Amino acid sequence: MPGSASETYDLAVIGAGPAGLAGAVAASGLGLTVALLDAGAQAGGQFFRHPDPALGAARPQALHHGWPAFTALRSRLEASEVVHLAGHHVWTVARGSGEPWTVHALTGADGDGGHPVRVRARAVLLATGAYERQLPFPGWTLPGVVGAGGAQAMLKSGLVLPGSRVVVAGSGPLLLAVAASLAAAGARVPAVAEASGYLGYARHPRALALNPGKLLEAAVHGSALLRHRVRLRTRSAVTEVHGSDRVEAVTLSRVDREWRPVPGTGRRIACDALAVGHGLAPQIELATGLGCATRPTPDGMHALVLDDLQETSVPGLWAAGETGGTGGWQLARAEGELAGIAVAARLRGQPALTGSGRTRALRRRRDRMRAFAGAMAAAHAPGPGWSDWLGDDTDVCRCEEVTAGRVREAVTDFGARDARTVKLLTRAGMGWCQGRMCTAAVTCLAAGAGQGSVPPSAERRPLAVPVPLGVLGSWTE
Incomplete structure (x- = not known):
């Protein structure tokens, strides 16, 4: 049975988005045995999320940019020897001294009704992507408030809109794509509110010059907004949501x-x-749980430290895509392919692979797009004044209903200076999402800063997803 404890693969790839797909097919094409694990039922990840086949969507490509590139990757996957383990929720990765890696996963739609699975591999490639960063404000817990990426996911996977009249707000280039998609699908978009603006890109002329396609992409989204009469408001933010049972106004x-x-x-x-949404947070729990080094990003998050061939600070563990910093699907694809080649070179003892013309071209493309990613992160970094939006009765941790007032009390009255101490005093971050929604905000309030930086120590935890106690009770290496 694929994924059983008796079989050891050369490479286990975690995540079937652009980075994971590219890494898996590249490594397989160079002769490695590869297992590709992903929580989704279909390959594509968050960016290339597509409708359930039962919906009978006639033209799913209409909801995507770069669809031909994705279908080419998917065709290569289907033609390869890669073992695609869909519906596998990876909760931890471990390795004993001198032993292969063991990837522990749960099967099923949500990982809570399936069976525990172990996949052993000589190397691991983390392509776990990112999740949306949310900053709280009065009314953000009302029904009808969704993440910007969440709204796009609803449209791509369910062919539904979050509402008929949708305001799009936050910071980052994702807002333009979301607004254009919602408007094209029939929603009325009264405004797109960008808290930062776009003049920050002018401070990075070289990154812009090296990535002319990004300017074209922005022009495409901008023309779509003009066509649908959507007004873009820079240096503007939604500071309060109004409504009783659901959103009525902002x-x-x-x-x-x-x-x-x-x-x-x-x-x-x-x-x-x-x-x-206020940008993306790299999903690096599996990596930090293994002790991988991280670096601060210009937008106040943390990403993995990677060498020139995508290897982390932990030998035998590679990473690609948003785990190294948010940069888009094209960057993720290049990094995934580069990592797949690097793993094959290491395991097959063929260092010439990493010096090939293909590898050099991938590294140049990666470096060019990484430069733009850095400019983008700096241009849309949250300013320290966002916490002025919060009243003392504003929920910061929605799972545990911890208000800004309680967090401030923990800081001023009890001397808390970091998210971990605030958690111990208030339970903020101890709910179902395990701090993914609130840790950035809690850390800012605790430190008296607004950048949303999350110390690596606050992110490090042994379990990346919820795991039934029965599975933990029977867990052995």
């Missing part, structure tokens, strides 16, 4: 360069949904 305020609301600029906009 307050849109001008913000200064520190993201502090400018008094007297609040404007109420009627809507029945809000799609909001």
Whole structure:
């Protein structure tokens, strides 16, 4: 049975998005035995999420950019010897001294009704992607408030809209793509509120010059917004959501360069949904649980430290895509292919592979796109004044209903100075999401800063997803 404890693969790839797909097919094409594990039922990851076949979507490609590139990768996967283990939720990775890696996963739609599976491999490639960073504000827990990426996921996978009149807000280039997609699908988008603006890109002329395709991509989204009469408001943020049972309106305020609301600029906009996001947080729990080194990113998050061939600080463990910093699907694909080649060179004892023309071209492409990713992160980094949006009664941790007032009390009255101490005093971050939604905000409030930086120690945990106690009770290496 694929994935049984008796079989050892050359490479286990965790995540079947662009990075994981590219890495798996590259390594397999060079003669490695490869297992590709992913929580989804279909390959593609979050970016190339596509409708359930039961919906009978006639043209799923209409919801995507780069669909031909994805279908080419998927065709290569189907034609390869890669063992694709769909519906596998990886909860930890372990390795004993001198032993292969063991990837522990749970099967099933949500990982809670299936069976524990172990996959052993000589090397591991982490392509686990990222999740949305959310910053709280009054009313953000009302029904009808969804993540910007979540709104796009609803459209791509379920062919549904979060509402008929949707305001899109936050910071980052994802907002333009989301607004264009929602408008094209029939939603009315009264405004797109970008808290930062786009002048920050001008500080990185070389990165812009090396990536002209990004300017074209922005122009495509901009023309779509013009066509659908969607107004883009820079230096603006949703600072409050109004409604009783669900979203009825939002307050849109001008913000200064520190993201502090400018008094007297609040404007109420009627809507029945809000799609909001403030960039992406690399999903690196598996890596930090193994002791991988991290680095701060320009937008205040942490990403993995990787060498020139995508290997982490832990030998035998590679990473690609958003785990090394948010940069888009094209960068993820290049990094995944590069990592697959590097693993094959190491395991097959063929160092010439890493010096080939193909490898050199991938490294140049990776470096060019990484430069733009750094410029993008810096341009859309949250300003320290965002916490001025919060009243003391605003929920910061929605799972445990911990308010900003309680977090501030933990800091001022009890001396908390980090997210871990605040968690012990208030339970913030101890709910179902395990801090994915609130840790950035709690860390900012605890440190008195607004960058949303999450110390690696706060991210390190042995379990990446919820695991039944019965599985833990029977777990042995």
